[in-house]
Amino acid sequence: MDFSYLTNNPGTVLAALGQHIEITALTLAIAIVIAVPLGTLIARISILYTPVLGILGIIYTIPSFALLGFLIQYVGIGIRSSLVALVAYAQFMLVLSVATGLRGVDSAVIDAGRGMGMTDRQILFRIEYPLALPVMVAGLRVATVATIAIASVAALDDAGGLGALLFDGINNSFASTSEVQVGAIAVSLLAIAADLLLRAAQRAVPAARAG
Amino acid sequence: MPDIRFERVTKAYGGSGPDTPAAVHDVTLAIPEGDLVVLLGPSGCGKTTMLRMVNRLIEPTSGQIYIGEREIHEIPATDLRRHIGYVIQQTGLFPHYTVEQNVAVVPKLLGWPREKTQERVQELLELVDLPPDQFRGRYPRQLSGGQQQRVGIARAMAADPTVMLMDEPFGAIDAITRADLQNELKRIQAQVHKTIVFVTHDVEEALKLADRIAVMRTGQVVQYDTPLVLLSRPADEFVSSLLGARDILRRMSLIPVASIMEAPGENPSHVTVAPDANLRDVLSALVAAGAQEAAVRDGAGQAVGRVTLARLLADAAHPEQLATAGS
Incomplete structure (x- = not known):
């Protein structure tokens, strides 16, 4: 392993790492805002469940290069088309986990809540979401790791991030192989760190005690 | 404390499937205040549908249901439910809430001050025989099935409702614990005199707990009377076979010794029974x-x-003469 690129350009690497985290965080924030209502909706209205997850599943299987290339034509080059692509990828895992989590809540618990006079809203926020949270966090974990990986491709879109080091190193014959290695290891470490963090969060979720 | 009245209540369903509740046809039934009335019948007879119409979890197709003077549809469903205790078979305890938080659900919905709620939780856990200091902070999964249902009963009584609905509350509990809980319920009911609607398909449980039993079949009440009358004068073959009315021992267990007791003789027997014993004892x-x-x-x-x-033997064979005296 050759870390000379890191020791020679610590600022560039740190900036790329920062951009990568930023893209990932922004993607997940937008994705969650869409996925929670959508997952709740399809958990409630079961005729929507299969078609919605079917469409999201198809998007999930499109190769990221192809989707990004397609989006650049319509949304233009820049971080916006990357975000659209990343949010679209994250939807499948997130919507699936929200819907699965909600569907897994014991119907007797909901019946008891309703029978004691809780409103639909109170049932959703005090019973269903807290009890679905472990499954939702598990979905977020998978989506986060996938987003970090796919966000490397965003560099093609001029959005920066650790992917920039990878592509720069591959395209530029004058650049050292160290740049590629540093980029690759940084992306991997970021993914592992995020995974560990969310795993810890998953354990801390109060409803996990119910299991 | 109000009574509950069903007046020509019908619940019809368009389709039918495994999840469709049983229908109810034109039922009129009065549940006296302070009584424990059991709705008894085989599955699909409509007993749970009847119960769930009282707190509007199921809305009737036609007819009226009164609690006291008020027709229940005049009251917003959530308000109505907050003033009716509700206990179900699977307990429905919130797994992410402690015992204390579970019992406090309705007081919290009603906006009780914290101290009043805490006092009430303490009082209720004592009532259902769960020492508060030991159980208040536990989660439902840390309790046995019987303890969970004690919490379920405490939770239903939290805001001191006058009416309680209990849907096969002891159905999922082992036989020994079930007998304990039935005795507990009798003890508690003797203290608090709620108007209780209790659904079960367990005949022994119904006979043990009920002031009156409504025997249901295919959405209708076939007979509605005290346990002893049901056993001694069943309306038809269905009631007779459902209750095992030909079982003389079962019938004897409902007749108090006082009803056939004679004046004490010169030399009382050494065999002793208590004044509240039944003929089976x-x-x-x-x-x-x-x-x-x-x-x-x-x-x-x-x-x-x-x-x-x-x-004893003569009277056990002809209990119909005792039916009124006995109850």
Whole structure:
């Protein structure tokens, strides 16, 4: 392993790492805002469940290069088309986990809540979401790791991030192989760190005690 | 404390499937205040549908349901439910809430001050025999099935509702614990006198707990009376076979010794039964002692009456003469 690129350009690497985290965080924030209502909706209205997850599943299987290339034509080059692509990828895992989590809540618990006079809203926020949270966090974990990986491709879109080091190193014959290695290891470490963090969060979720 | 009245209540369903609740046809039924009334019948007879219409979890197709003076549809559903206790078979305890938080759900919905809620939780956990200091902070999964349902009962009573609905509350609990909980419920009911609608398909449970039983079949009430009358004068073959009315021992267990007791004789028997014993207890005592006669003695040991085996057997065979005197 050759870390000379890191020791020679610590600022560039740190900036790329920062951009990568930023893209990932922004993607997940937008994705969650869409996925929670959508997952709740399809958990409630079961005729929507299969078609919605079917469409999201198809998007999930499109190769990221192809989707990004397609989006650049319509949304233009820049971080916006990357975000659209990343949010679209994250939807499948997130919507699936929200819907699965909600569907897994014991119907007797909901019946008891309703029978004691809780409103639909109170049932959703005090019973269903807290009890679905472990499954939702598990979905977020998978989506986060996938987003970090796919966000490397965003560099093609001029959005920066650790992917920039990878592509720069591959395209530029004058650049050292160290740049590629540093980029690759940084992306991997970021993914592992995020995974560990969310795993810890998953354990801390109060409803996990119910299991 | 209000009574509950069903007036020509019908619940019809368009389709039918495994998840469709059973229909109810034109039922009129009055549940006296302070009574525990059991809705008894085979699955699909509509007993749970009847129960769930009282707190509007199911809305009737036609007819009225009154609690006291008010028709329940005049009251917003959530308000109505907050003032009716609700206990279900699977307990429905919130797994992410502690015992204390579970019991406090309705007081919290009603906006009670924290101290009042805490006092009430304390009082209720004592009532259902779960020492508060030991159980308040536990989660439902840390409790046995029987303890969970004790919490379920405490939770239903939290805001001191006058009406309680219990849907097979002890159905998922092992036989020994079930008997304990039934005794507990009798003890609690003797203290608080709620108006309770209790659904079960367990005949022994119904006979043990009910002031009155409504026997249901295919959405209709076939017979509605006290346990003893149901056993001694079943309306038809269905009621008779459902209740096992031909089972003489079962019938004897509902007849108090006082109804056939004679004045104490010169030499009271050494075989003793308590004044609140039933004929089945007397028969056991006589058979065990190989005696022909038992003395009924009060708490102080004073003989207050006597029962002979001959009289016991004669009356057990013809309980219809006793049916009214017995209840």
